[in-house]
Amino acid sequence: xxxxxxxxxxxxxxxxxxxxxxxxxxxxxxxxxxxxxxxxxxxxxxxxxxxxxxxxxxxxxxxxxxxxxxxxxxxxxxxxxxxxxxxxxxxxxxxxxxxxxxxxxxxxxxxxxxxxxxxxxxxxxxxxxxxxxxxxxxxxxxxxxxxxxxxxxxxxxxxxxxxxxxxxxxxxxxxxxxxxxxxxxxxxxxxxxxxxxxxxxxxxxxxxxxxxxxxxxxxxxxxxxxxxxxxxxxxxxxxxxxxxxxxxxxxxxxxxxxxxxxxxxxxxxxxxxxxxxxxxxxxxxxxxxxxxxxxxxxxxxxxxxxxxxxxxxxxxxxxxxxxxxxxxxxxxxxxxxxxxxxxxxxxxxxxxxxxxxxxxxxxxxxxxxxx
Numbered sequence: 001x002x003x004x005x006x007x008x009x010x011x012x013x014x015x016x017x018x019x020x021x022x023x024x025x026x027x028x029x030x031x032x033x034x035x036x037x038x039x040x041x042x043x044x045x046x047x048x049x050x051x052x053x054x055x056x057x058x059x060x061x062x063x064x065x066x067x068x069x070x071x072x073x074x075x076x077x078x079x080x081x082x083x084x085x086x087x088x089x090x091x092x093x094x095x096x097x098x099x100x101x102x103x104x105x106x107x108x109x110x111x112x113x114x115x116x117x118x119x120x121x122x123x124x125x126x127x128x129x130x131x132x133x134x135x136x137x138x139x140x141x142x143x144x145x146x147x148x149x150x151x152x153x154x155x156x157x158x159x160x161x162x163x164x165x166x167x168x169x170x171x172x173x174x175x176x177x178x179x180x181x182x183x184x185x186x187x188x189x190x191x192x193x194x195x196x197x198x199x200x201x202x203x204x205x206x207x208x209x210x211x212x213x214x215x216x217x218x219x220x221x222x223x224x225x226x227x228x229x230x231x232x233x234x235x236x237x238x239x240x241x242x243x244x245x246x247x248x249x250x251x252x253x254x255x256x257x258x259x260x261x262x263x264x265x266x267x268x269x270x271x272x273x274x275x276x277x278x279x280x281x282x283x284x285x286x287x288x289x290x291x292x293x294x295x296x297x298x299x300x301x302x303x304x305x306x307x308x309x310x311x312x313x314x315x316x317x318x319x320x321x322x323x324x325x326x327x328x329x330x331x332x333x334x335x336x337x338x339x340x341x342x343x344x345x346x347x348x349x350x351x352x353x354x355x356x357x358x359x360x361x362x363x364x365x366x367x368x369x370x371x
Contacts, residue, residue: 097317097318097366098317098318099121099316099317099318100143100364100366100367100368100369101119101120101368101369101370102118102120102121102339102362102363102364102365103116103117103118103137103138103362103363104117104119104137104353104359104363105133105134105136105137105360105361106358106359107357107360109357113133113135114133114135115130115131115132115134116128116130116134116146116148117129118367121316121350121364123350123351123352123353123354124370125370125371126353127156127370128157129146129156130153134148135148135149135174135361136149136173136175137361137362137363138176138177139155139177139364139365139367140177140181140365141177141179141181142181142366143155143365144367145204147176147177147184147204149174149186150162150165151163155365163184163202163204163206164202164206164207164208165207166188166200166210168190169191169193170189170200171189171190172186172188172200172202173186173188174186174223175187175202175224176224176226176227177204178201178204178231178253179227179229179230179231181204182203182204182205183201183202183203183209184201184204185213186199186202187199187200187221187222187223196212197216198212198213198215198216199214199222199224199234199236199251199255200212200213201213201255212255213234213251213254213255214236214255216238216239217239218239218240218241218242218244220238220246221239222237222238223238223246225237225248225268225269225278226269226271227253227271228271228275229273229274229275230275231253232252232275233250233251233253234251234253235248235249235250235261235269235271235278236249236250236251237249237266237267237269238260240260244265245265245267246266246267247260247261247264247265247266248264248266248269248278248280248289249261250291260294261289261291261294262294263294264282264289265282266281266282267281267283267311268280268311269289272288272315272319273318275291276290276291277291279299279313279314279315281311281312281324282296284308284309284311285298285300285308285310286298286299286322299346301346301349302345302347302349303349305346309326309335310324310325310326311324311325311337312324312325312360314362314363314364315364316341316364317364320344321341321343321364322342322343322344323339323340323341323352323364324340324341324342325337325339325359326339326340336355336357336359337359337360338352338353338354338355338359339351339352339353339359339360339362340352
């Protein structure tokens with residue numbers, strides 16, 4: 001009797017009987033997790049087996065990955081790509097925007113209007129953009145273009161082109177870019193038809209597609225501040241009483257659902273980077289107004305907290321600095337508005353411009369600095 005083949009057959013039958021053919025995908029996860037931390041036995045220990053096993057070629061059924069494992073594998077690949085990207089950029093995947101050039105208008109008595117300039121945040125490399133006067137410049141979200149009432153140009157003043165003028169007595173004034181830069185929302189006014197006074201949307205490429213978004217109230221004007229960082233709403237100022245000053249309002253991007261935020265007079269403003277508050281000027285002082293509660297919080301110059309006549313505030317693109325105008329004594333009992341910037345706590349005040357005339361409405365963009 002050959003005991004070796006009998007023992008082999010008995011062993012195979014035993015193992016076959018112990019095999020579980022009902023293992024499902026969920027169990028496979030547990031199995032792989034259980035054995036993942038086990039060290040594999042080295043190959044040389046195979047020579048220490050005491051059972052005689054006939055060397056027979058065995059066929060195993062193909063292993064088919066379940067949908068869950070396929071998704072896990074894809075997720076692993078994506079994670080690996082993300083990690084590789086983080087390493088490539090120095091581990092800073094969500095860095096804030098770069099603080100680039102500042103655009104502003106400097107009053108030109110000869111033209112009775114402001115001429116546009118750009119300047120580095122430290123006041124260096126002042127560059128005149130255009131010879132003619134233009135008001136209230138605003139950077140596009142990508143820092144490449146500038147809009148003024150009825151026109152668009154490149155950040156260096158080239159490529160200047162006029163937008164289509166609306167027909168009739170409707171006049172469009174200062175505007176802001178939509179997040180996708182496809183449209184501009186501007187203040188519109190019609191003295192002969194007050195129902196047309198409000199915010200208007202137009203294509204940034206040619207000025208076409210003119211569409212009214214809001215209608216002003218109490219004989220005032222709706223003046224745009226800008227779109228929320230996530231594009232969910234647009235901020236603007238509006239008169240709430242015939243004799244009262246403008247207040248801060250929000251509306252949906254299409255102009256619907258206008259609602260007042262807070263109860264202080266607002267003359268100018270700019271969204272915070274996180275979209276939770278708006279930096280505003282109110283009666284010559286600066287505040288941040290919390291969107292959720294409407295509560296204003298004063299921002300003052302640390303070295304002179306009682307100083308007024310501050311205006312036209314704007315956040316730096318990375319949200320770490322505040323740009324604003326400040327009156328300075330130029331002698332002879334006269335003052336001129338110059339641009340300054342500081343930290344949000346009112347410290348580290350830096351003078352940006354020192355011009356012979358008033359410098360105002362300014363916007364801080366991401367256009368590369370000039371060296």
